[in-house]
Every structure is written in structure tokens, then in C-alpha cells.
Amino acid sequence: MPTDTRLAGPALHLADSLWQDAAIKFGNTAGAVLGFLGVLLAVFFAAGRATGRFSRPLAVVLMLGPAALLLVVGLVVPLLRTVYLSFYDADAAKFVGGKNYGWAATSSQIHDVLLNTLLWLVVAPVAATGLGLLLAMLVDRMRGQAIYKSLIFMPMAVSLVAASLIFKLLYESRGSGQNQVGLLSQLAVAVGWDDPPNWILSQPLNNFLLMSAMVWVQTGFAMVVLSAAIKAIPDEITEAARLDGATGVRLFLHVTVPMIRTTLVVVLTTIMIITLKAFDIVRTMTGGNFGTQVLANEMYSQSFEQYNTGRGSALAVILFLAVAPLVVYNIALLRKERATR
Amino acid sequence: MSAEPTLDKAAAPGTGKAARSDLPPAKAIRRAFSSPLASALVIAVTVLWTIPTVGLLVTSLRPKQDVVSSGWWEAFVHPDLGLENYHSVLFDNSFGTSGGLMPYLVNSVAIAIPATVFPLVLAAMAAYVLAWVRFKGSDTLFFVVFALQVVPLQMSLIPLLRLFSTGAHLGSVTLVPALGLKDSYLPVWLTHTMFALPLAIFLLHNFIAQLPRDLMEAAVVDGASHFKIFRSIVLPLSAPALASFAIFQFLWVWNDLLVALTFAGGNPTVAPITSRLAQLSGSDSSHWELLSAGAFLSMIIPLAVFFALQRYFVRGLLAGSVKG
Numbered sequence A: 001m002p003t004d005t006r007l008a009g010p011a012l013h014l015a016d017s018l019w020q021d022a023a024i025k026f027g028n029t030a031g032a033v034l035g036f037l038g039v040l041l042a043v044f045f046a047a048g049r050a051t052g053r054f055s056r057p058l059a060v061v062l063m064l065g066p067a068a069l070l071l072v073v074g075l076v077v078p079l080l081r082t083v084y085l086s087f088y089d090a091d092a093a094k095f096v097g098g099k100n101y102g103w104a105a106t107s108s109q110i111h112d113v114l115l116n117t118l119l120w121l122v123v124a125p126v127a128a129t130g131l132g133l134l135l136a137m138l139v140d141r142m143r144g145q146a147i148y149k150s151l152i153f154m155p156m157a158v159s160l161v162a163a164s165l166i167f168k169l170l171y172e173s174r175g176s177g178q179n180q181v182g183l184l185s186q187l188a189v190a191v192g193w194d195d196p197p198n199w200i201l202s203q204p205l206n207n208f209l210l211m212s213a214m215v216w217v218q219t220g221f222a223m224v225v226l227s228a229a230i231k232a233i234p235d236e237i238t239e240a241a242r243l244d245g246a247t248g249v250r251l252f253l254h255v256t257v258p259m260i261r262t263t264l265v266v267v268l269t270t271i272m273i274i275t276l277k278a279f280d281i282v283r284t285m286t287g288g289n290f291g292t293q294v295l296a297n298e299m300y301s302q303s304f305e306q307y308n309t310g311r312g313s314a315l316a317v318i319l320f321l322a323v324a325p326l327v328v329y330n331i332a333l334l335r336k337e338r339a340t341r
Numbered sequence B: 001m002s003a004e005p006t007l008d009k010a011a012a013p014g015t016g017k018a019a020r021s022d023l024p025p026a027k028a029i030r031r032a033f034s035s036p037l038a039s040a041l042v043i044a045v046t047v048l049w050t051i052p053t054v055g056l057l058v059t060s061l062r063p064k065q066d067v068v069s070s071g072w073w074e075a076f077v078h079p080d081l082g083l084e085n086y087h088s089v090l091f092d093n094s095f096g097t098s099g100g101l102m103p104y105l106v107n108s109v110a111i112a113i114p115a116t117v118f119p120l121v122l123a124a125m126a127a128y129v130l131a132w133v134r135f136k137g138s139d140t141l142f143f144v145v146f147a148l149q150v151v152p153l154q155m156s157l158i159p160l161l162r163l164f165s166t167g168a169h170l171g172s173v174t175l176v177p178a179l180g181l182k183d184s185y186l187p188v189w190l191t192h193t194m195f196a197l198p199l200a201i202f203l204l205h206n207f208i209a210q211l212p213r214d215l216m217e218a219a220v221v222d223g224a225s226h227f228k229i230f231r232s233i234v235l236p237l238s239a240p241a242l243a244s245f246a247i248f249q250f251l252w253v254w255n256d257l258l259v260a261l262t263f264a265g266g267n268p269t270v271a272p273i274t275s276r277l278a279q280l281s282g283s284d285s286s287h288w289e290l291l292s293a294g295a296f297l298s299m300i301i302p303l304a305v306f307f308a309l310q311r312y313f314v315r316g317l318l319a320g321s322v323k324g
Helices: A009-048 A052-085 A099-106 A108-139 A145-157 A160-170 A183-190 A205-231 A235-243 A248-259 A261-277 A280-285 A295-304 A309-340 B004-010 B025-032 B036-061 B064-069 B072-076 B084-091 B102-132 B138-150 B154-166 B186-208 B213-221 B226-237 B239-255 B258-263 B273-283 B288-308 B310-318
Strands: B168-170 B173-176
Touching: A009 A052, A009 B102, A009 B226, A052 A309, A052 B102, A052 B138, A052 B154, A052 B186, A052 B226, A099 A108, A099 A309, A108 A145, A108 A205, A108 A261, A108 A295, A108 B036, A145 A205, A145 B036, A145 B288, A145 B310, A160 A183, A160 A205, A160 A280, A160 B036, A160 B239, A160 B273, A160 B288, A183 B036, A183 B072, A205 A261, A205 A280, A205 B036, A205 B310, A235 A248, A248 A261, A261 A295, A261 A309, A280 A295, A280 B273, A295 A309, A295 B154, A295 B258, A309 B138, A309 B154, B036 B072, B036 B084, B036 B288, B064 B072, B064 B288, B084 B102, B084 B288, B102 B138, B102 B186, B102 B226, B102 B239, B102 B273, B102 B288, B138 B186, B154 B186, B154 B258, B186 B239, B186 B258, B213 B226, B226 B239, B239 B288, B239 B310, B258 B273, B273 B288, B288 B310
Parallel strands: none
Antiparallel strands: B168 B173
16 A cells, blocks of 8 residues: 655654554455355355255245345335324424424425425426437537547536536636636636626526536436437338438427437436435535525435424425326336337 | 448448438438537537536646636646645645545445445345245235335435434334444445345346246256355346446445435544535635545546446446436
8 A cells, every 4th residue: 555755753644544544444344245245155055955845935035035124124114204203393202293394385495495496307407308419419420429428428427516516616706806716707707797796696596507517417318318219210210201301400300309209208307306306416515505405405404404303304205205206207108118119 | 339330231222212312311310410510519518518527627736826816727828737635635634624535535435335235236136036036926026126216315314314323112112222333334335225225126127037037947957046046147147237237336325425424424434525525515615726636536436437337337327227
């Protein structure tokens, strides 16, 4: 392991202890993985010797059991428990009926949150899917398309936290007279806007600036999936349309788009689901302040900053009710698409 | 992915139809969208998509006084780049934390690897049983697992946090004692594993169910146990599906913030780099030379995985493995 020799004295000591700490953590992690696999192998070896009528149920219990147990403990029970807690007060001590839902329905603060969430739900997925479709059509016939695709797709690999920091730097603002360090402010100055606003604080513009980070991440996903769908359209169909005189944009609108409609909707709903559940961008860029709060982040704040489990649970249930139909629709479409392929 | 070469020959002469144009249809559509304008547009979007990342990278390489006094683009006029910021963000006591971001980066690795291996193995076993070891109710069970994909992570956070911190009680009976897991990776590993299972079982089931029946039956005739079949037939043959899912899960866990923040907070013994960066973004937002270096450090491993294994990643995407 590399130790930095430029450091001297206490700093060297600190660096050493950091590497020691890392070694211990990696040791524990490796131990956990190897222990897990070792236990499995041992169980497999022992259970594999069983014969007769017990061998089958034994296989079912040992191979399905761990996953089933984790699903019950991690998903099924918490699901019921969260619904239950949503009818209790902040400390989960007293039954309060629908009070938490009443709060969510009437509080003006939550109204703004829901409105913002709706805005996110419409704008970010439509923008990302539309731009992705355009790029999928355009990039396919370019030389060196792999490079363009990779670069546009790359944000998909980055965490939303990192994406938020990248955009926060882009929107960084300084008072007039100072050198701007954010590119957006600098561009504003360059076109003659001497005193550009502090972007992150400007409502309601800041909501759209935050959404840009989501669009930046998701456009590549839309492009890659739609590009594959376009390539899968049978040649006979486009040829027939062309013989009927369809060309250019009309061919695209009346043949290509209908042929990939299912994929288009799958992409759109997938990005909608991701958008609804994501709280990372808002949390990292504004912390939900300056009129940018969304449902997922409000749920986190109520639960783990205000420690109001009742309200937090009610917001989680609302989020669940919003996401569930989208997921069901998305999965149904995905299956239909598989079946027709 | 590229079907172009064969398409050229698709418009074979003699079919009569193709004689009306010397271009195959797929190309014709693309031609409609091809013009210097279209190419310029793609290049413009690509540049637009890349500039923000370049800005972050350049900022992270500039000395502190430059970052404070001028924009990162000035570095192209007065280049003065170095790795000092990375050194101080990793090891120094900057940022008000002892030891910088190094412990968090270590935590990210220590969280992501088990949180990828555990669900992968457990889901593969479950998928095999649900696909090949039929029993009463196995179809129903598969449907229930499939349906659990609907549940968002947020629905489990409060109950799971209570389970990990205070245990589980039914009346006065303690079902699970308080486990004292505050400084352990276990809650984070377990939560990621639990939430990966529905999608993982579903995807791997799709793949494993399509393995050749003859092969399975031959193995049973030879007297192989289910454990043996799983180990020596199912696992090796499912390698592509396992690889796709593993890459997805690794990137998902590495980039996750919600589970990290809920179950590890900012605790340097267990919290990954994402949760620390999210906190610093609020509290230390003026230190761009350090924030940018920290953000870029958090991106190096996922970007390496992404560029090295992009093919599997795309294949996984097209198979529908998108988690939100």
C-alpha cells in the first residue's frame, strides 16, 4: 500500500492510522463475504448428501428460505408497519386516526411540496425522454457514434450526489464586481447581464435548474434504450412506408414513433418512477429550502430530522400510492413488449 | 448493435421494389435526419453534456487561491494544475473531519462489495428453486416476489431503523433484541440486500427458467442433488445474467444516498462517501477546491466500472433492470 513519504511527524502518523483503519475495514468486509459463502458451501455440502423424500423440501427451504425471510423482514412487515404508524402520532404512541393525512392534505407547506413534486414528475421525464429520442434518431448515422453515446450516457454511472455537486458548481454565484466562478453566471455576464441573480435562490427558476441535473443523468438512458428499439424495427415496415411515399420527418412521426411507442412509454414511466423516489438532488443542492422541496425529501426530513414518525409514515404511504400505479403500468407494458418481440 | 453492413445488402436488386432507391430503408430514415445540422446538434449536446463534468475536474486540480478568485475556465489560459486538493481532501483534517474523506471512501468499498454479493447469491438460489424445483404455491410465491417491486424504499425506512436500533417487540415479548449495530455495516448491507431481492429474483428467474430442460433432467437422472445442479450447471450458465445484475447492483449501492444517510448518517466508521458529500454540500459549500476533489473521487470507481463493462450495463438496462 502506498504511503506518502512527503508527510512528516504527526501527519505521517495520521496517514498510517488511516491505512490501518482501511485494512481493518477491508478485512472485516472480506471476512463477511467469505464467511457468507463458506457457510453456504458447508450447508450445500451437508444438505447435498440428504437423499430420499426429504431432499426436495430441504432444497426448497435452504435455497429459498433466506431470500424469503429477508423479504418478509425487510419489505412485507415494514410495509404494514409504516401504514400502521401513519395513523399514530409523532412518537408512535397514540392513535390519531387520519390526522397525519389531514395535515398532508391541508398544510400549505405540503401543498407547495406536492406541487413541486408534480412539476418534477412531468417536466424532467418528458424532457429527458424527448431529448433522448431526438438524440437516438440523430446519433445513429454519425461517424464515431459510440463516443457521443458514451459521453451522453456517462452521467448514468455517477451518483445523484455527484451530479448535484457538478450542477451546483455550474450555478455558483458571486456578487457583482467579483469574478464569477460558476459557468452560468459567467455566460450571463458575457452576454451583458452585469448582475446575474443567485440562481439557486431564484424561485421558481431554481426548481427547473435542479431538474436539469435529473435530465442530465436520464437523457443518456432514454437515448440508449430508444436507439436499441429503433434498430429493432423490421426493415420491411419502413420500406413499405417509403414505397407509399412517406419520407423524412413524416416517416419518423407516422412509422418510427408508433413502432417504438411501447418502449417510449416504458422509458417515460421508468424515469417518472426514478424522479418520484429521488431525493438526492434536492437534498444536496438546496436541502429542500428556497421553495424546492419535493415529496421524497420531505418524507426524509419529517422522519429523520423532525423525528415525526407519524407524518413521515403518512408521506411514505402517499409516495407509495403515487409510485405503485406507475410501476404496475410500467411492468405490464414491459411484459407486453417482451411478448410481441 | 451495429446492423449497418448487412443492411446494405438487404436492398438486393431484382426484388423490383428496391430498384426505386439505392438506399435500404433504415438508412433512408437516418438520412432524413442526417445533415450537417443534425451532426452539429449531436456534437453540441455532447459538449453541453460533458462541460459540467470537465468543470468539476478542472476545479479539483486547481490551487485553492485560483478556485476562489476565478472561474475554472481560466485554467486554460493560466494552467497551474496539481493533485494537492486530492491529497488534502483524502488525508488532511480539512473539512472539519479528522482524516478527511479517506475513511468514507473505504466505507463505500466495504459497503458496496458485500451488498452486491449477498443479494446476487441469495436471489440466484431463490430464482433456481422458483423456476426448477416446483412445489405447491411456488407460482404464487413468485408472483408475490414480483409484486414487491412496487414497494418504494421509503416504505421500509422507519420500521427497519427501529428494528436495527431497538429490536422487535410484540407486547412485552422481545422477538429480536436490540442489536447495537451503530458502528457496523450490517444494517446497510442487509437493507441493500433486502431491497435488491425482488428485482434480482425476477430478472434471474427469467434467465434461469430458460436454461435447457434436457440438461437439468439429465443431471437429475445422474442422481445430482439440487445443490449440485445449482452449483455446477445453473451458476456457470447464468454468468451473463449474473454479471449484468452485479454491475447494476454495485453501481446502485455505490451511488445510493437514502440507505446510507438513514442507516449510517455521517458516522465515519460506517458512512459511505455519498452521505458525507451530501452533508458537506450543505455545510462547506464555499470550499469548491475540496468539494470538487471529493466529488470526483466518488466518481472514479463507478466511471471505471461503467466504461470497462458498458456492454453488460447496456444489456442489463435493456432487460429492464432499472431501480428507482
